[in-house]
Amino acid sequence: MKKPTQTSAPIYEALQAMKSMRLVPFDVPGHKRGRGNPELTELLGQKCVSLDVNSMKCLDNLCHPVSVIREAERLAAEAFGAHGAFLMVGGTTSAVQTMVLTVTKRGEKIILPRNVHRSVMTAMVLNGAVPVYVDPETDDRLGISLGMSVDAVKRAIAAHPDAKAVLVNNPTYYGICSDLRTIVSLAHAAGMLCIVDEAHGTHFYFGKDMPVSAMAAGADMAAVSMHKSGGSLTQSSLLLTGPAMQEGYVRQVINLTQTTSASYLLLSSLDISRRNLALRGEQAFAEVTCMARYARGEINDIGDYYAFGKELINGDSVFDFDETKLSVNTLDIGLAGIEVYDLLRDEYDIQIEFGDLGNILAYLSIGDRERDIERLVSALAEIRRLNKRSKAGLMKHEYIEPIVEMSPQDAFYAEKEEMLPIQKTEGRICSEFVMCYPPGIPILAPGERITRRILDYIAYAKEKGCQMTGPEDPAIEKLNVVEE
């Protein structure tokens, strides 16, 4: 048999072959190719529901892949220049959690920046690992967290030589890259593993002149959001591993929490997207970069907006910049990013990725069109013309050094008092997460001491219309704290 190459898509081909067999389904899912749920079939289309099938011999099984899924994973590993690749169906959250659960155990330390995605911290709640935070530098003008400086990582490693791993966010949501190669070699020299949350960096593996990818930098594991810049379906993702990782153990860890009914819609979307990226990724991302550069120039020409780019590079905490990210600082318009985000959606029918206190982010990818870029730029010009106001009273995000009193697991499962009104929690240890979503980076994580600055920040973000999530009380008027 001929060995499949990047031009093949084994799962997709197996699904097509399965369809032509016209099997009589006496297995799950119970909608039976959509017949049992006509409204759903009407909504999604016959083709889509007829591919929503369960694992079967000809389609392999994600929990223990031996045929087409294994082949698809091998091709993915090859395409990404990784030693191993795992198709993930629980979002990049599941890929990030698998990384943390693989490299740490209860009580073990992991070095990481505080601006990590919630999935890193929820993994620590699950396995009892202890965070050692490195202060990501903050850009004063923009009010965004940057990358980890090499010195800060060095200091953390020296102070915690017993840590098991270093986690790097690369790139950040805003496109900021750390000096990944140096951080990887620092970690390895200290006998630690280096894992990378690369949720926003799928294109680094295929585009030309992109920042270095985790696998190319020698990292041991990387979580790659294929559904973000890679074009696969929402909730599908990839976990990549380097040569130091035991494939069988990683699979076991994945299977701790992974569904046993993985969706073939997600799996085939990963397979097809991988093929597409391998064959056409370089050209596609060249076009995305070109559009992003154009948009950045046009937005900066409007005035007051600052669409930042490679000029931020400083050789350390901004080691490189991902030009496909269209992040725009809005403070000089007198509007918080979240307010511009809301205006764009409510008044201009434009949905962008997120707005924070001082910035917005428009996510550009392989599906964008020039005429839509024109709409975005023109809408921003209109917002400036019609909504500009004084910038007095606008708050910028500042780095608030977390005071970690307990491990996230100990705090989350600790005996709790009754929930307290949020303004009365100052000085207590929080036992739950408080997040602004997106980007989904916790303001408070379980085990952290609550301070006045944190409470002010939460109040301001709520007032500006940020979507707050995490606590047991959905209104975020009360918080759970640890009994002391």
Added chain:
Amino acid sequence: MDYWFSELHTKDVKLSIRVDRQLYSGHSEFQRIDVFDSPEFGRFLVLDGYMMLTQKDEFIYHEMIVHPAMAVHPRVRNVLVIGGGDGGAVRELCRYDDIERIDLVEIDKQVVDVSREFFPEVTSSLDDPRVKMHYRDGLRFVRGCKDEYDLIIVDSTDPFGPGEGLFTREFYGNCCKALKEDGIMINQHESPFYSEDALACQRAHKRIVESFPAAKVYQAHIPTYPSGHWLFGFASKKYHPLRDLNERRWNMRGIKCRYYTTTLHKGAFYIPAYVEELLKDVEHAD
């Protein structure tokens, strides 16, 4: 031979025209372009399967998108036409000697080239020295203009396709900025009849109302467009389409039309009750 062109007006209604022969078929960067000859409507232009103009009824559309504003605004010198690569609106504008400059912004040069070849009577004024062609995205063009035009004519395709950006608030807002303090914007406003078109029509009206101090619509009967009942938008910073209509002044010009008269002008702004309601629903929303 039984050879018909059909266009779906809704998924359950279609208009079919018997065709003699197909004269042209091509794909531009933006859309598919076809030209046919037919016994009833003469030659007609089709973009992405949608009828754009026929020799027999194009005069209605082009007269109505130009003359009502010209009979209201006392002193039109600078005009911007967005879309309208077939040249029909420009042809009507060029009948006014006192217009000094016409900028035509069309994203698709191939539409202009095909029109020149197959519809010379429509494109006849594109070479008038007052006309300057710009092959660019309309939204992009208008973003760079401020306080420049007396009249803007938005002669767009439907809001599904390359013309999409010309039905947005950011576009209308930028047009408002590009107009002088007494400027008028006229736009192709879709049909109020079939439900999907009606929604597009309502949405466009909402976006215009949000961007201009005053916005009215007027109607024309265009046999080859869905339902035949077509609307145009009249958005204005200062002039009222009826109170500021100067019939005498316009009639003195001696411009002879086949559809437009200053009497029809008045009637065109009296729209059916259901259309009034459709539009009123979004005028005071939020």
